[in-house]
Amino acid sequence: MQQFDYYRAGTLEEALEILKQEGEGVKLICGGTDVLIDVRNNALSEEVRLLLDISGLEELKGVELRNGEMCIRAGTTLAAVAEDPLVREKSLVLHTAAEAVGSQQIRNRGTVAGNIVTAAQCADTVPALLVLNATLVLKSATNSRRVPINEFFTGPKTTALKPDEVLTEIAFTPPGSKYRGVFEKLMRREAVAKSRLGLCVLAAQNEAGEVEDLRISIGSSLPSHGRFPTVEQMLKGIRVEAPMLRQAGIEAGEYMVRVGGTRWSTEYKLPVVQNLTEKCLREVLEVQ
């Protein structure tokens, strides 16, 4: 196992200062459920010399509705997010996604921020945050910026987070009352497993049955996390009929192959993406 120094930051300001000084030499640890595995597998980058523990920072904990925007501080555990009444009421999908991560033991420690910045293909909360059009607040000692989550994932397991930055908050505007949402995770066994595919869909229709908004993200399908814009475009403004859902599913599969190419798993994932996209759309859309 690699060896590091360890330091518990007392304040966010202190943590940011250390990051400013040490940059790549620091690995942030909060819940620890991903980082400790990397430590065990000797998988941290060679430059890392210090584990900077920000799990004690109260200023990074809590969920609130602020000026109509849901704000989840980055150090909030997945369990707290899943149990939060505001999240359950306002997000439609985030509590389900948070609840799908690992086991209760893991959720009692792991954070949403950790789930995001680790950027694993199978991260469960990311598709939900993508369809919620979440914004990430990234802070450094000298700067604070807001990055839309669909600009955050820049490549396989790579994010826009700079070495001197901390993800401090995740914000999203709650979808309105017209929205319905669904989160579906495909696993090889019935519980506590990495997602083989993780779909999240939000949709809103007007009284006439026209699709006013449609947002789709599928984890473990693309080289890096993102939405499925061509599928969303296909159905926007349309009065949905059953065969269109099938078409949308097919387009989801084709989009996946267009963006990521044909891979060893495509023979399986292609039909499943098609099938599950159709299934999820049927759950959130009223079909004429």
Place this chain on the structure above:
Amino acid sequence: MSFNVVGTHSARIDAYEKVTGRAKYCGDINYGNQLYAATVYSKYPHARILKIDTHEAEQCEGVVAVVTAKDVPASNSMFGRFPVFAEEEVKYIGDGVAAVAAESPEIARRAAQLVEVEYKELPAVLEIEKALEKDAAKVHEDAEDNLIENASHKLYYGDVRRGFESADKILARSYRTHFVDQMYIEPEAIIALPDPYRRGVEIHGSIQNPYSVRQNVAEVLGLKYSRVRVVQSTIGGSFGGKDESVMLMAARCALLALKLNRPVKMVLTREESMLESPKRHAYLAQYKIGVKKDGSITAVEDTIFTQGGAYNNKAMFANWRGSIHAAGAYRVPHVKNDVYGVYTHTIFGGAYRGFSAPQIVFALESLMDEAAAELNIDPVEFRLKNCLKPHDQLPTGQYLHPDKIPANLESLILDVCRRAEYQRKKEEYDQFNAEHTDEKRGIGIAITLRGTGLGGEGIDTAGASITIEPDGSVNIQSGLIEMGQGMRTAHAQIVAEVLGIEMERITFSTSDTSMVMDGGPTVASRGTLAGGMAMLNAAEKLLSRLKDIAAVELGCALEDITLDNHRYYKKEDPKKYCSFDDLITKGYRERGISLSAQGWYNPGPEPLDHHTGRGNAYPSYIYGAAMPEVLVDMRTGKIKVEKVTLAYEIGRAINPKIVEGQIYGGFLQGLGYGLFEEIEQRDGYVFSLNFDDYLVPTVKDVPDFDLKIFESASKVGPFGAKGVGEIGVELAAASVANALYAATGKRLRELPLNLERVLIGRALSK
């Protein structure tokens, strides 16, 4: 017949320490001045070792020694061709090349990384078919080819040519199964202590077979057996996985302990355990069956190759059992079974609960379903017609005489059909399937017969010891081991029943090679069958002595003494009795009669000719039928096993709750095996090394079980208990594969039945 203790849900006598956290598993135990050892593992699946440089590792602060093959005192070669340390060649990715002893496990592992080994990589033979090719590289140079020695077994009965000639239809099918791991939650742990009194070593650990560890370590060290004492620690699950290859750890720690004169402890990481421990043999089973239009079977012929990996850990035994059972629970007039073991440069097969049965049952029960489908006969009907019945003869020539060996398959099949409402469900599911495309439902069946005990595999002996202490407490010790299956409790119940005492009086000592005669391994579900008979033997000896003491006290003949309701009394005069404690006072204290006895079970070798395969393969058989109901998601390939109706005949349930646990637990392991457990291997390297990638069943994967235990007038085993530890695993994969076919019309002939296979018909790999 009714008993006081046998047949009741007695609480386990080893549960208190487990629920309180007080139970000490080997990893929990520490000795003063102990060192920690770590093994240096191979970097390649197959390579020549050119040079080993331990210098840098030795220089590490806290490292006390680094040893290799040259440091092995007497013999570097152990059972099954295993080397303590690979010397000239590494033959698979988990071969140990050296070991480090250091003041902490972290230092030991860090230093192990610094041992420099120069290798010349060699091509690796990785698959059964490749290993069998004429010019294939030999995994073991001195062997003739890649067939594992003594692991080729055959069973011929009748004339299959005639059988096929008389068939209306012949089906030839090939089935394939994969390596899986026992994944006991407790990783292997060993502590070796230098023993100055024996001028040898004392070894503690998570050891399923203390006697074979003793023998192998003794030979490695060049010591007589009595100078190596092996004491079994509480084991956190084994299922066969800690049956032999822990001797590698034991040998490494023992030689270090002797060399350094300090205790040496080694606890494997999960990743190391995955590499170094045995797996369930992967199978390539080629079957041919002949059937008549009326549904009767005319012949079964099979050639089965079992992938043994780099070493011969159990292939010879497992393959023998496989050869006996390859034509399964059926009346087949002409049988030709050929089973072979194959070496490859991969992780190796060994003992895993079931020991050839889950693989063979998957192949055979799939084949039976395929044959039934070919004839347009319902699979249940097909089995009712062809299953073994009382008075039938097995392919070895053994008869299933109802008063000696009951054959209850028919009643088990009818029972599960009744409880599961087979006909009604079949119709309901057919209707459902006609109306739905996204999901399908199906109900399937599989049956099995399993020879109990070691049978012709070896001599089924076992030892036991009971001491009644002066104050009336009783201590028991078995030569076989407890690994969670409940053996100790079953033994205690037997003793309590025979001696007419309360369970609370009984404590147990852990298995210790220096205390009880070597009776062989705790395998083949014989903990109760053989171990229980030994305990029964010891108890009956003591009973006889106690009755004798009572006879003297009560002034009557021995035959007049009756034991009932904890009292020893004269048949005609129940008011005059001796209590158990009275007898101790009268017999031991006043007359000096020993109240300690050794028990031994030795049924003698089964009358079986190993050359012709004729005779009695096993003293008796146990039976099972499983009927699962599945829901298949056709969009994703996911199988959900919703309900399983089970029936097993096991002779007698000494403790019904424990029996239930063995069957549910075994079946669940079988479900993991059949549905999603998989070791990811590429080019001889192993990639799924821990619980995140190697998935085992969670609580949510448990189906709704409906189990009925059948008992019979068994003459084998204590109170007729024939054993139950393994049979649970056998039927899961097979019955679910059949239910999947019923649901979807898809016949999968390869395990596991994972998402990809169900959806697209084949597995995918990186």
Place this chain on the structure above:
Amino acid sequence: MGSITVKFKVNGIDRHITTDSGRRLLDLLRDDLGLTGTKEGCGIGECGACTVLMNGRKVNSCMVPAGQAEGATVVTIEGLGGADEKLHPIQQAFIDAGAVQCGFCTPGMIMSAADLLEANPDPSEDDIKEAVAGNICRCGAYRQIIDAILMAAERMKV
């Protein structure tokens, strides 16, 4: 690695341990405090054998860096029973329902059950399955484990 001092409460007793910062809460419990009831099965937070209660929540102690135990209140299996060897109702129920086989998952399983019954004294079977989904029992005693927890809940209501 750096040396750190961790002050925390374990089973009601204040503890003060100076240790290497690379160690985990599991190591502090097992090696420093001799509380070997909590087990290591995988080291990556998957099997649940290391489950303890930390600040009232169940966690995998193999995934808690020592430094994060600072100021925490930890309860292990050893802290569950009453005085004089009296068993907690959950422990007794595990024995009575036949939920113990090899016993290695048992302490973690019982801690998960304790965590559940504290928050939800009248759980459904689905609640129970959710609560122990992160505790693997390879012996497969899940049915009896569910029965034990239902039994304990019933008994604890009185």
